[in-house]
Amino acid sequence: MPKDNLTLGVLGEDLATEHLVSTGYEIIARNHKSALGEIDIIAKRGGILVFVEVKTKTSNFFGRPEEMVTPTKQVKLKNLTNDYLSKNSHNGPVRIDVIAVNINSPRDHANIKHFDDLIDF
Numbered sequence: 001m002p003k004d005n006l007t008l009g010v011l012g013e014d015l016a017t018e019h020l021v022s023t024g025y026e027i028i029a030r031n032h033k034s035a036l037g038e039i040d041i042i043a044k045r046g047g048i049l050v051f052v053e054v055k056t057k058t059s060n061f062f063g064r065p066e067e068m069v070t071p072t073k074q075v076k077l078k079n080l081t082n083d084y085l086s087k088n089s090h091n092g093p094v095r096i097d098v099i100a101v102n103i104n105s106p107r108d109h110a111n112i113k114h115f116d117d118l119i120d121f
Contacts, residue, residue, distance in 0.1 A: 011101075013040055015112060016101060020099075026043060028042040036076070036079055041054065042084070048094070055098065055100050099112060
């Protein structure tokens with residue numbers, strides 16, 4: 001079990017990336033940084049460009065991982081998505097997803113939930 005939030009976050013993003021690849025997504029970028037912040041994963045499947053926020057937790061004591069995507073965070077994700085699109089060409093559909101990773105046991109037993117289009121864009 002990771003001992004700090006940074007290590008936990010990286011493990012969660014690794015697991016989310018593996019999940020996306022195993023379900024047919026092409027990974028375009030990870031940890032894409034801009035002046036506005038960072039997008040965890042940018043992926044593509046079936047012509048849809050998908051911006052993915054990954055939330056990883058080791059317990060649900062203070063809420064489930066997907067509940068950590070607050071309204072403020074949602075606005076930030078929309079702004080990050082618009083910033084990316086203004087600098088990169090993409091003429092197809094776009095959505096913002098959330099992947100919630102619960103790790104309360106070894107890596108092989110992580111619970112991964114993928115919420116398609118969880119944030120209106």
